[in-house]
Amino acid sequence: MANTPYPESYYAASANAVPPRPALQDDVETDVCVIGAGYTGLSSALFLLENGFKVTVLEAARVGFGASGRNGGQIVNSYSRDIDVIERTVGPKQAQLLGQMAFEGGRIIRERVAKYNIQCDLKDGGVFAAMTAKQMGHLESQKRLWERFGHTQLELMDQRRIREVVACDQYVGGMLDMSGGHIHPLNLALGEAAAVESLGGTIYEQSPAVRIERGANPVVHTPQGKVRAKFIIVAGNAYLGNLVPELAAKSMPCGTQVITTEPLGEELAKTLLPQDYCVEDCNYLLDYYRLSGDKRLIFGGGVVYGARDPANIEAIIRPKMLKAFPQLKDVKIDFAWTGNFLLTLSRLPQVGRLGDNIYYSQGCSGHGVTYTHLAGKVLAEALRGQAERFDAFADLPHYPFPGGQMLRTPFAALGAWYYGLRDKFGM
Template identity: 90%
Template sequence: MPHTPYPTSYYAASANPVPARPELQGETETDVCIIGAGYTGLSTALFLLENGFKVTVLEAAKVGFGASGRNGGQIVNSYSRDIDVIERTVGPKQAQLLGQMAFEGGRIIRERIAKYNIQCDLKDGGVFAALSAKQMGHLESQKKLWERFGHTQLELMDAKRMREIVATDSYVGGMLDMSGGHIHPLNLALGEAAAVESLGGVIHEQSPAVRIDRGANPVVHTPQGRVKAKFVVVAGNAYLGGLVPELASKSMPCGTQVITTEPLSADLAKSLLPQDYCVEDCNYLLDYYRLTGDNRLIFGGGVVYGARDPSNIEAIIRPKMLKVFPQLKNVKIDFAWTGNFLLTLSRLPQVGRIGDNIYYSQGCSGHGVTYTHLAGKVLAEALRGQAERFDAFADLPHYPFPGGRMFQVPFSAIGAWYYSLRDKLGV
């Protein structure tokens, strides 16, 4: 069977050492078979193992191969659609429960890092940067909204204060969330995988799930083996393929692009982001950036609908970086890569159960670092018979993309163009 390595990226090049995790050979039995060793799968595995379940994780490539090991590395609270949108969609009762969970994922990440001594360059502090007065007004409303749900580690900042945080004149203001922050995302995933194994969990890499036999005792097949289980958790997200047809029509893989500079001098790095916070702007198609543990600037942005890989990522992202930091015009780019995330039409995650024993969570819509860690806890609760929080997500309405899969890409691209134009016009 072909071996799938990590794609070239700064994260893969700077990953912590890992043990060999051989592919599944033959038959094994477990309580829960989890498909996908990204954040959703690993978080679910950890919560289940901590509660006495026997767990086997199947990974088609390597731990953190997908979005979990390629993202911008930013700990950002709430969901891709905020709590006010959820409230208008489903009403105050369900929104209250989802709102209480909106800030839990970041706490889970920090608890995992501390409990299992995960070395992943954790830094506190995340900034939402406003490019217009309209965006600043949105941040003022967002602060009030989040404080209504008990989240108080927030500071609104004017243009002068923003220049103390970021060495650019691009922003009219912003909001600092000290419960936000940033990490080396692949090393977080690798540390969580090690924690899974320390509790007796088993992870098989290079073991794609190719078929699920449904029924009272589901069986997950791989090319060289099979897992008999009481429950299955599907956590493949944008890399699931057609394994579960019911999940495909209501979601679409999309690509985002990231570049990483050569190491910067300590003085230059500190001048760009003196407090070492991460930053994302407030545009619909947003840009995001932060410093790494070895003083590189990671800068990402853009969306490619349908998850095609652009031919020249640096040509797309470098101009965005120089617009914010023209002082980096002579700095070399050492790494450029793309990674897929799963978009839903509502931009809210899809959570549910198929039959009595196949559970899933997918569709973080570009907001997955914190949500996936919460999802693992919620899925584990449901398997233990505590379904109130699971049901709050499962009851969110979801719809297929207009025109079916053939028109997912053009319709989504047209929508993104519209909102991007509104950002540029400030309307």
């Protein structure tokens, strides 16, 4: 049987020690079968277990193998399309409910870390960095928008103020969100998995779902076993493949690249990011970075449509890092990797139900660390018969990519090229 290891990332190399979990080699029965042991699946499992459900989680590789264990580790509020876009799309009533949920995911993460004593280097504070006056104007509007929905831990920063928190001369200003922050993402997933098991849940690794037998009592088949359940939650996101064809048609896996330097030492690290906040710029094709617990710089950016692995990740990302921090020109890169996220045409998450008993959430569109934790709670509520918040997401309109799966990658890449030009020329 195939054994899929973690990618050679900094997160895998520095993960808390956890023994591998067994593969499913039997037939089991459960209340809820969760497909995918990333944040969406683990969050769903935790909320369900806390409410008395029997839960079995199937993972094709290892816990947190996909985006949950490879991302930039930044706690960023709201969605990939902000609440004002949602309001224009669906109207004020539905937007009000979605807006109230836009800042909940970060609170859930902090509650989980505290309740289950998860060691994941949690730090508070996230910076949105503006490179142009137009981007600064957008941040001013965003602050007013977020405050309208009750989110008040925000500070606008002028050029002098942002230099106090980021040693980079590219920025004209920014916005600090103290409810943002950063974590070691794989250790967060591993801690949540341990919490699932502490409540009686079962997680099988190296157990890909290969077929779903739909019906009144659906069955999920793996290469060596099967799970019969009352409900199924599909939480594979960019790593789901074609298991559920109707979900694959409305989404596209994309890759983002991350590098990690050698340890910088306390003194150099503090000159780069004195308050240890994480940072993302305001470009459409944005760069993001932060310090790790052992004072390395983790720097990510770029998008590869169709989720191919670039031949030389360092060659793509290192120049971006040096543009922000030229003082790191002699610093060695210890790790470079790609992680896939799932893009939707609207850049809003897709939530819904297939038949009466198969639920799903997917398509965070690069904004998943907080949203996936909210999604787990919303899915668990729906299985308990409380569907108002689930329906607010499920009613969002979604469309297939133009030209179907064959043309979705070139169309998306063309759009990214256009927005990349806008970023470059400050349009």
